[in-house]
Amino acid sequence: MIEGKNISKSFGDRLVLENVSVTMEKGKTNLIIGQSGMGKTVLLKCLVGLIKADQGQVFYDGRSFSKMSFNEMKEIRQEIGMLFQGGALFDSLNVEENVMFPLSMFTEQTLSQKLERANFCLSRVNLENANKLLPSELSGGMKKRVAIARAISMNPRYLFCDEPNSGLDPQTAHLIDELIKEITLEYNMTTLVVTHDMNSVLEIGEKIYFIYQGKIWWEGDKHNILYTENKELQDFVFTSELTKKLKPKKGFGV
Amino acid sequence: MKFLFHFGRYLGLLGQAFQRPEKQSIYIRQILVEMEKLGLASVGIVAIISVFMGAVVAIQMAFNIDTPLIPRYTIGFVTRQSVILEFSPTIISLILAGKVGSRIASELGTMRVTEQIDALEIMGINPATYLILPKIVASMLINPFLIGMSMLLSVGGGWLAGMATGLFPTADYVNGIQSFFHLYDIFYAFIKTVVFAFLIASVSAYNGFYTKGGALEVGEASTNGVVYSSIAIIFVNLILTQILLA
Numbered sequence: 001m002i003e004g005k006n007i008s009k010s011f012g013d014r015l016v017l018e019n020v021s022v023t024m025e026k027g028k029t030n031l032i033i034g035q036s037g038m039g040k041t042v043l044l045k046c047l048v049g050l051i052k053a054d055q056g057q058v059f060y061d062g063r064s065f066s067k068m069s070f071n072e073m074k075e076i077r078q079e080i081g082m083l084f085q086g087g088a089l090f091d092s093l094n095v096e097e098n099v100m101f102p103l104s105m106f107t108e109q110t111l112s113q114k115l116e117r118a119n120f121c122l123s124r125v126n127l128e129n130a131n132k133l134l135p136s137e138l139s140g141g142m143k144k145r146v147a148i149a150r151a152i153s154m155n156p157r158y159l160f161c162d163e164p165n166s167g168l169d170p171q172t173a174h175l176i177d178e179l180i181k182e183i184t185l186e187y188n189m190t191t192l193v194v195t196h197d198m199n200s201v202l203e204i205g206e207k208i209y210f211i212y213q214g215k216i217w218w219e220g221d222k223h224n225i226l227y228t229e230n231k232e233l234q235d236f237v238f239t240s241e242l243t244k245k246l247k248p249k250k251g252f253g254v
Numbered sequence: 255m256k257f258l259f260h261f262g263r264y265l266g267l268l269g270q271a272f273q274r275p276e277k278q279s280i281y282i283r284q285i286l287v288e289m290e291k292l293g294l295a296s297v298g299i300v301a302i303i304s305v306f307m308g309a310v311v312a313i314q315m316a317f318n319i320d321t322p323l324i325p326r327y328t329i330g331f332v333t334r335q336s337v338i339l340e341f342s343p344t345i346i347s348l349i350l351a352g353k354v355g356s357r358i359a360s361e362l363g364t365m366r367v368t369e370q371i372d373a374l375e376i377m378g379i380n381p382a383t384y385l386i387l388p389k390i391v392a393s394m395l396i397n398p399f400l401i402g403m404s405m406l407l408s409v410g411g412g413w414l415a416g417m418a419t420g421l422f423p424t425a426d427y428v429n430g431i432q433s434f435f436h437l438y439d440i441f442y443a444f445i446k447t448v449v450f451a452f453l454i455a456s457v458s459a460y461n462g463f464y465t466k467g468g469a470l471e472v473g474e475a476s477t478n479g480v481v482y483s484s485i486a487i488i489f490v491n492l493i494l495t496q497i498l499l500a
Contacts, residue, residue, distance in 0.1 A: 050372055077378035088373040091364075102377050105276055160376075 001026050002158060002190050004047050007056030009039075016042050017053070018214045026190045029181055029204040033195055034211040035236060040194045041162055043211065047192065048080065048160055049073060060158065078106055081151030081189075083161040087143035089135040095122070095146050096131040102154045121149035125179060141172035145179070152183055159184065159191040165200055177203045196236075198243050201225060210236065264460045270382035271390065271459075284388035285395070292354045292389065292455075293396025297403070299353060300346055304404040307345065308411030311336050316421035329422050330412070330430020335439070337408040343443045344491050346404045347450035350397065351483040355458035358389055359479030362462025363472035371463070386463065390455040397451035398444050405443070442498045449494060450487050457483040 002024040009017040016039045024030040024047075032040045045051040047058055049065060058065040060076055068076065089098050099118040103109055109117070122128060125145040135143060144164060151159060161180060165173035181204045184191040193200065201208060205222035210233050212218075218233045226246055228234060238247050275281040315329045362385060365371050374381040409431060416422045458479035465475040 048376060050375060074378040074380070077376055080376055080378075082373065082376045084369045084373060086368055088369040090370055090373075091368075104280060105377065105379055 003059040005057045007053045009053050024192050027188045028206040029191045030207045031193050031205045032209050038211050039214045044194045079157040081156035081159045083147045085163045087147040099149045121153050125149045159189045161193040165197045271386040273383050285392050288388045288392035289396045300400050304407035305411035308408030309415035312412030312415045326426040327430035330427040331433050333412040334431045342401050342404040343446040351454045355479045355483045356476045358458040359462035360476040363465035363475040366465045386459040393451040393455040401447040453486045454483045
């Protein structure tokens with residue numbers, strides 16, 4: 001479980017997060033949703049320690065991340081896998097080297113053991129026979145899948161995904177969503193996904209936080225999000241013609 | 255104030271970079287890779303510039319010595335001294351600041367804007383140590399070889415110029431090269447080279463490491479890396495010359 005308590009963050013005069021508290025549950029895909037520029041990625045980066053919050057605390061299964069020394073933080077980060085928006089694969093390494101990279105840095109495994117693990121992770125994301133390709137030779141969806149394979153190579157306890165579907169076609173986006181959901185269950189991870197894709201919300205949103213103007217505006221799950229009375233959330237959810245059709249008639253609700 | 259901010263952050267980055275590596279075998283391999291990328295890949299340009307630099311110095315000396323009171327071997331002597339004391343360590347380092355410095359800054363800048371540096375950090379790897387330390391160590395190890403090669407080729411270039419133009423006889427040139435030789439001059443040149451190599455790698459890395467934005471900012475970081483490492487070289491050259499030759 002990951003808890004963020006009373007997190008605030010400003011950039012200059014601009015308050016991006018204001019007293020945000022969230023709890024990401026173990027074995028579930030937890031979502032942070034909201035419009036662009038509302039502070040979703042900043043919240044994710046505060047939780048993972050890439051941005052230092054002005055105030056507030058972060059706990060990983062009760063361990064206070066905010067009070068850890070640099071070396072303690074390094075240790076906890078070995079339990080974290082992260083999928084970046086663009087994949088963030090290392091350009092100079094091929095697919096299998098990218099996946100083996102954390103293993104090479106932190107384990108004493110032999111090359112054949114690392115290769116075996118890399119092949120397993122790549123097969124887990126349905127990406128066999130791409131081992132020797134360089135990131136520049138991969139499509140957007142393939143990059144995301146390699147990034148997932150790299151993220152799970154160390155059997156992480158926590159998985160962070162920053163807009164995993166951005167720039168992908170609906171089919172590949174669905175595949176990535178399914179993959180995130182499956183590996184979360186399989187490894188009993190605490191998964192946090194930042195997204196503004198309503199398809200993802202309705203597919204994998206087991207716990208959802210809607211962030212608006214730097215504050216948690218709504219909290220729920222994929223089952224009750226369509227029945228919300230919250231105006232800002234309704235504006236966000238029922239934007240497209242497709243989602244407008246999902247809007248329940250008055251009188252229905254959970 | 256801005257200078258102090260950047261200087262403080264630069265020292266902070268160096269502090270991060272010079273921390274104990276996570277896994278030494280990987281770092282040793284990284285150093286070898288960087289030596290190839292930053293050093294061996296520069297052999298060609300250093301060789302060409304050195305030969306022509308030596309040739310031009312020798313020809314200019316030959317044209318400027320128009321009195322019989324100055325012996326002809328002075329051409330070889332001055333060419334050797336100019337090349338060892340200044341041209342090879344400083345000019346070639348400035349050339350390397352352009353070639354290697356822009357490469358380092360743009361590589362790290364691109365890694366920053368594509369979140370590859372964040373990815374390293376998330377994995378629990380110190381990105382400054384992993385990315386910058388091997389570049390600094392590799393530059394400090396390989397640059398003395400490049401500069402040593404440059405010295406030899408420049409002196410050779412001077413000899414070739416004499417042969418080709420007939421401005422001075424080989425015997426006088428060789429006599430000049432062998433005259434009044436002090437080993438300390440070589441030591442002085444290599445001290446400068448190692449310090450300049452450190453500056454090129456670290457200043458350029460600093461500019462790349464803190465890039466924010468996109469492609470435009472990567473280009474800016476690359477330019478700044480070259481400009482600031484060149485300025486640092488010229489400034490430190492003055493100080494080192496005063497300290498080591500005074």
